[in-house]
Amino acid sequence: MARKTIFAVSTPPGMGGIAVIRLSGPLADDTLAAMTDKPLPEPRKAVLRRLFNPHTEENLDHPLVLRFLEGHSFTGEPVVELHLHGGRAVVASVMEALGQRDGLRLAQPGEFTRRAFDHGRLDLSQVEGLADLISAETSSQQRAALHQYSGVIGARCRAWSARLTRGLALLEATIDFADEEIPAETWQVATDEIVGVRDAIRADLGAAHPSERMRDGWRIAILGAPNAGKSTLLNALAQRDAAIVSDIPGTTRDSIEVHLDLGGYPVTLIDTAGIRDADDAIERIGVERANRVAREADLRIAVAAPDARLTEDVTVLLQKNDLLLWNKMDRAASPEPHYIALSARSGEGLDTVIERLRAMADIADPPADALLLHQRHREAMAQALRSLDDYADLASTDPDRIQAAPELAAQLVREAWESLGRITGERGIDRLLDVIFSEFCLGK
Numbered sequence: 121m122a123r124k125t126i127f128a129v130s131t132p133p134g135m136g137g138i139a140v141i142r143l144s145g146p147l148a149d150d151t152l153a154a155m156t157d158k159p160l161p162e163p164r165k166a167v168l169r170r171l172f173n174p175h176t177e178e179n180l181d182h183p184l185v186l187r188f189l190e191g192h193s194f195t196g197e198p199v200v201e202l203h204l205h206g207g208r209a210v211v212a213s214v215m216e217a218l219g220q221r222d223g224l225r226l227a228q229p230g231e232f233t234r235r236a237f238d239h240g241r242l243d244l245s246q247v248e249g250l251a252d253l254i255s256a257e258t259s260s261q262q263r264a265a266l267h268q269y270s271g272v273i274g275a276r277c278r279a280w281s282a283r284l285t286r287g288l289a290l291l292e293a294t295i296d297f298a299d300e301e302i303p304a305e306t307w308q309v310a311t312d313e314i315v316g317v318r319d320a321i322r323a324d325l326g327a328a329h330p331s332e333r334m335r336d337g338w339r340i341a342i343l344g345a346p347n348a349g350k351s352t353l354l355n356a357l358a359q360r361d362a363a364i365v366s367d368i369p370g371t372t373r374d375s376i377e378v379h380l381d382l383g384g385y386p387v388t389l390i391d392t393a394g395i396r397d398a399d400d401a402i403e404r405i406g407v408e409r410a411n412r413v414a415r416e417a418d419l420r421i422a423v424a425a426p427d428a429r430l431t432e433d434v435t436v437l438l439q440k441n442d443l444l445l446w447n448k449m450d451r452a453a454s455p456e457p458h459y460i461a462l463s464a465r466s467g468e469g470l471d472t473v474i475e476r477l478r479a480m481a482d483i484a485d486p487p488a489d490a491l492l493l494h495q496r497h498r499e500a501m502a503q504a505l506r507s508l509d510d511y512a513d514l515a516s517t518d519p520d521r522i523q524a525a526p527e528l529a530a531q532l533v534r535e536a537w538e539s540l541g542r543i544t545g546e547r548g549i550d551r552l553l554d555v556i557f558s559e560f561c562l563g564k
Contacts, residue, residue: 123197123235125151126227127218129211136206141214144193144232147223148200152185155217163189171202173217180213181205195232196239237545243274244545248494252335259384264334264492273491274544276324280317280504284537287313291530311515314533318508325501328491337379337386340477341417343410343437346394348428349447352464353421354378354391357474375406375413383478390417395433411437419443419480421473424459426451443476497543504539507532 125145131138143151153160154174161167164186171180184203193199204210218224233250236242242250249268256262290310342350355361358378376391390413393406414420414437422438424430425448438444446459449469460476462469493501511532541547 125224126231126235127215127224128227128232129215130201130232131206135208139204139206139211141202141204141211141218142232143200143202143218143224144195144197144227144235145224146198147221148198149187151218151221151224152187152200154221155180156185161185161187163187163192166203171204171214173213173220175217175220178213180217181210194241195235196241197235243271245273245277245494245497245543246271247545248496255335258337258381258386260334261337261386267492273493273497276491277540277543280321281537281540283313283317284533284540287311287317288530288533288537291526291533311512314508315512315515317536318505318512321501321505321508324491325493325498325505328493328498334492335386337388338418339388339390339416340419340421341390341392341410341413342421342423343392343395343414343434344423344425345428345431345434348394348423348425349464350394350423351376351391353423353445353447353462354389356464356467356470357389375409382474385478387477394428395431395437419477421445423447423464424456441480443473445473500539500542504536507536507539511536 123145125143125147127141127143130140130142149160155171156169157172158169161169166184166186168182169185170182171185172178173180181204183205186201186203188194188199188201190196190198202214204214219226233242233247237244237247246269249265249270252261253265253269256265287310290306290313293306342354344350354376358380375393378389378391380387380389392410392413395407395410420438420442422430422434422442423445425446427448430444444459446456446461447464449461450463450466460469460472462473464470511529514529514532538547
């Protein structure tokens with residue numbers, strides 16, 4: 121049974137200059153022909169058309185329209201795009217007219233991308249890269265997403281799988297033709313191919329960078345005693361009044377998070393309660409949360425001041441490379457050693473703090489040719505590596521055993537081959553697909 125043609129608004133909701141409605145499926149061209157009064161335009165050529173409701177003959181808009189042929193579109197199906205004027209009434213009237221046509225239905229979230237995957241236009245690693253690209257808010261997130269969307273991970277996995285397939289074919293030939301004499305060098309050729317893949321995966325996995333750092337960003341906790349100026353620092357970095365500032369100790373009772381683009385890198389700053397021995401039950405809860413946030417953060421900024429120096433309760437939470445700030449420099453211009461002096465209230469010294477944070481983010485920026493792997497990819501590659509290590513151990517410790525029991529050796533290679541296939545979506549990912557595509561917005 122042929123799939124139904126789906127349609128959805130592919131631009132953000134609300135009023136704008138342009139709104140794009142996308143149709144994909146076997147009735148895309150027929151629908152365009154029924155709603156316009158001129159012949160279908162040439163593929164990939166934008167033309168102006170009068171658009172009307174074929175049921176009521178009511179004029180709807182005068183949009184640009186585009187056609188993409190089967191096999192030459194994002195989804196791999198016939199696709200039509202309607203570039204409408206972005207008024208809410210215009211979009212609503214066209215969506216209503218499309219919904220009245222037989223064989224058409226509203227697309228589900230991520231369904232256009234799901235069809236692109238089903239038609240082989242994207243592998244699963246590219247789908248995940250596309251999702252990251254759509255949600256990217258900083259330049260580092262954009263670079264990481266484009267790197268994955270380019271298909272480099274899938275291409276490398278398919279190259280490894282092809283080599284494993286050659287080695288596996290040699291092993292399985294010995295099973296299928298067990299009664300015939302197999303040349304001795306066949307085993308060595310198969311092992312060289314398989315172990316070569318093992319070494320390549322180990323090298324790439326060891327040099328790979330987690331893409332979660334680029335996607336989710338750094339979590340930076342601001343620590344210190346009450347009245348050190350932590351909330352003032354948070355507001356200065358955020359350039360808005362995100363936290364309440366008061367001279368009354370213990371004003372901040374809970375953690376406050378602010379998301380920033382710091383030199384192209386996503387950063388979450390977390391203002392915490394002042395760490396001290398508190399008598400108030402609610403403040404004690406805030407101090408406990410501050411301790412937990414400090415332990416879980418990627419980086420800590422310890423804020424001290426002439427009247428609120430760092431205590432042992434704070435210093436015990438610090439790690440190597442954490443920043444030490446001496447706030448309220450207008451009251452005491454000479455900071456203690458290893459501190460960066462600033463006045464969070466006036467902004468003096470704040471540029472130095474920002475540059476230090478940017479420099480630390482640059483350390484996490486991977487080389488241009490490095491693989492950027494999701495946790496799912498790393499786990500699949502690690503599983504493949506374990507299977508190939510078992511094969512290599514078997515081949516090196518008891519080569520005769522492979523010849524005597526090739527089924528065991530073949531099974532280990534097959535397990536590695538299947539693990540790599542899960543990265544690209546070629547094997548064993550049925551339940552995972554619904555989770556991934558459900559995270560896409562409607563119209564994509």
